[in-house]
Amino acid sequence: MTTRASRFPAPTTTNNRCPAISDRFDLIVSSFAIHHCAPERQRALYGELLARLAPGGRYREPRARRVADARAARCVPRGLGITPEEEDPANQLVGLETQLGWLRDLGYAEVELLLEVAASSRSSPEYGRTEPSVVHLLALRGSG
Amino acid sequence: MVHRFAIAELEVHGGTAVDASARIVLTDADNGKVEATGTGNGMIDAAMNAGVGGERHRRRAARLPGLVGDERRRRARRGRGAARGRRPRRDGRGVATDVVEASARAYLNAVNKIVRLQERGVPAGARPHDGPVVRWAPSSIVGSSRRGRRTISTSVIRLPHRAEGHAVLRELVAASTPITRVLDVGTGDGYTLGSVLLAYPDATGVGIDFSPEMLDRGASALR
Numbered sequence: 001m002t003t004r005a006s007r008f009p010a011p012t013t014t015n016n017r018c019p020a021i022s023d024r025f026d027l028i029v030s031s032f033a034i035h036h037c038a039p040e041r042q043r044a045l046y047g048e049l050l051a052r053l054a055p056g057g058r059y060r061e062p063r064a065r066r067v068a069d070a071r072a073a074r075c076v077p078r079g080l081g082i083t084p085e086e087e088d089p090a091n092q093l094v095g096l097e098t099q100l101g102w103l104r105d106l107g108y109a110e111v112e113l114l115l116e117v118a119a120s121s122r123s124s125p126e127y128g129r130t131e132p133s134v135v136h137l138l139a140l141r142g143s144g
Numbered sequence: 145m146v147h148r149f150a151i152a153e154l155e156v157h158g159g160t161a162v163d164a165s166a167r168i169v170l171t172d173a174d175n176g177k178v179e180a181t182g183t184g185n186g187m188i189d190a191a192m193n194a195g196v197g198g199e200r201h202r203r204r205a206a207r208l209p210g211l212v213g214d215e216r217r218r219r220a221r222r223g224r225g226a227a228r229g230r231r232p233r234r235d236g237r238g239v240a241t242d243v244v245e246a247s248a249r250a251y252l253n254a255v256n257k258i259v260r261l262q263e264r265g266v267p268a269g270a271r272p273h274d275g276p277v278v279r280w281a282p283s284s285i286v287g288s289s290r291r292g293r294r295t296i297s298t299s300v301i302r303l304p305h306r307a308e309g310h311a312v313l314r315e316l317v318a319a320s321t322p323i324t325r326v327l328d329v330g331t332g333d334g335y336t337l338g339s340v341l342l343a344y345p346d347a348t349g350v351g352i353d354f355s356p357e358m359l360d361r362g363a364s365a366l367r
Binding site: 023024025026027028029030031032033034036045049052054095096097098100113 | 158185186187188189243247322323324325326327328329330331332335336337340344347350353354
């Protein structure tokens with residue numbers, strides 16, 4: 001079920017699947033949400049989103065640089081200023097390389113990565129470092 | 145344009161059963177070299193961390209000022225907290241046939257910009273221009289994959305604060321095709337969808353979310 005208005009439609013209720021929307025979208029966005037799904041579901045979801053993109057349509061997603069798997073648990077996610085123990089257990093972020101591989105295999109025509117670089121503030125324990133902490137993905141569906 | 149730091153060598157290792165690691169050799173404008181290693185969540189992460197280490201070592205050896213040293217002076221001049229939220233952010237581009245190398249180059253180019261501005265005496269927290277517009281120029285590289293020609297490009301951008309999100313979204317999604325239909329997956333409080341719809345007043349948006357409560361909040365925020 002979808003509810004639409006000319007400009008600010010009410011968001012629609014859904015379950016763990018994309019809604020049965022027949023329309024294609026010129027732009028699909030998602031901000032810090034998809035990583036709450038299991039990795040295999042995440043991969044499938046990117047495929048479903050591709051199917052809902054109009055030719056030449058774009059998908060945009062900001063994501064944290066760090067991953068929450070066992071390997072990452074041994075790395076301090078400095079960029080976000082939290083420790084692995086403070087990490088939200090609901091996060092199931094996969095590695096960036098893995099995600100890029102999915103997008104390629106699923107058939108996205110172009111993927112652009114935009115990496116944040118912000119020097120730490122004087123009060124930060126990481127003062128003097130510059131490193132990206134957030135990655136923006138911009139994926140394009142081919143025009144075909 | 146003189147680049148303070150450049151990549152002379154980059155070597156990365158990764159896989160499913162090992163921690164990703166990287167070794168990097170940086171040169172500076174005086175052709176001095178420094179080697180550094182790093183580990184990370186993945187190969188891109190490891191390359192970044194190696195670059196961070198190399199850049200710091202080189203700066204120390206050359207007795208260059210810290211990257212954000214000027215911010216301290218600005219804060220002292222304008223009062224404590226004046227510089228809050230104004231961390232130095234610069235963009236950079238990296239081009240390579242490999243996404244790891246492109247990321248490392250993009251990162252280093254952003255660092256080079258900060259260094260150059262410092263050398264000119266520009267305060268680290270100064271913005272390159274007034275207003276919230278983020279400037280980024282996508283650089284495309286073309287690689288091959290099993291499914292044929294794919295393009296992957298990497299940029300480093302100055303990300304906005306949340307209040308600046310509208311302009312950024314407009315820039316990020318600048319498309320040759322008109323945007324009339326927008327889907328927000330996991331719309332939550334509707335902030336992202338609202339930002340996009342502000343950038344595209346003629347567009348219609350649909351938000352979906354697991355949580356009926358969040359949908360209610362998003363709906364009232366966007367109404």
